[in-house]
Amino acid sequence: MSLLLFTLLIWVCSLAAGLLGSLTGLGGGLVIVPLLLIVFKVDIHYAAGASLISVIATSSGAAAAYVKEGFTNIRIGMFLEVATTLGALFGAYLVAKISPSAIAIIFGLVLLYSAYMSVRSRTSAPSSLPPDPLATRLRMNGVYPAIAGPTSYSICRVPLGFLICYFAGLISGLLGIGSGALKVLAMDQAMEIPFKVSTATSNFMIGVTAAASAGIYFQRGYIDPGLAMPVMLGVLFGSFMGARIMPGTPSRKLRIIFDGAILILALEMLFKGFTGKL
């Protein structure tokens, strides 16, 4: 395959990944690594490097829109970024210490988990927990524009959320993904932040988290510009189109298609990891 065809094919696939990722809210970065690995036979380190770059692009692009809408809680984001960036540094450092097979297995598990998080019901049970005094002291409680008008919310279990975010950062640095599903777990489940605020703030944090590992990725030579170029431009353009075509909640059918694709990629990654065919 010539370089021109190879680049064009990767661009088209990345565009589709970005479009679907944006329409389903799962992010396009999640499928880039398995796609490059399985379909294009790219080494896992180069794949992670290109994916990390695309994650920064989509996160920053989408965050620009979300921040303006008033869903993003910048204080929560800033506080949790202490955890995610430290985790990301450690994760990026670990890439060279762990075998590619082990990375593929961890990747498969994260894909399975993300697909599960996506099908699970979104209505969180009403909280019985008291707001965390630490959240009050750190001025994290906020107001967001709900359908019924501005609604205030308070935050629980700050230390637990912080800990999960460290882990989310580590996974992001290790696999070159945004690990949005883990960040939403920390905010939506542990800290009981409203779902819309959780997803917007998680997306806001993804770019900074990924930037923390990018320096190490560059210096270790994981980022190949010829490969990252079509991936970044494709995912960015795809997610931009997604935001334009269908803002708001995605259709159920689309979500099932994307979840199905993720499930297949997860099994493929686990298989590759266990058989060592990398």
Place this chain on the structure above:
Amino acid sequence: MEQGQNRWTDERMDNIISLLLRTGVILSAAIVLIGGIMYLVQYHHLVPDYRVFRGEPTTLRHFGTILRGVGTFHSRSWMQLGLFVLVATPVARVAFSIFGFYKERDRTYVLLTLVVLSVLLFGLMER
């Protein structure tokens, strides 16, 4: 106490952050695209092989040498410069937040943001 027109609010900070992020992404995508076109024009006939990890040449790993490559219109250096601009975008956002929180006289968050910025700069530091 606060004057209406100079009041520094979360909302104003949100708007500037939004603009900063958008500018960074567009600028980076434009540089990557220019480099990408040069790259494809020059090498479209080659056969790519990413099966084995060799690591990038050292000239594409560090900012200084990339800038030199940009000066000589080396296509891969141009794309890599665009990627550096992209990585710098969230870093600039964090740096700006320090200023924003300082204007809001929120000392705790100035400190927290400084910690995040230090971690980011540590990651980007040449080793």
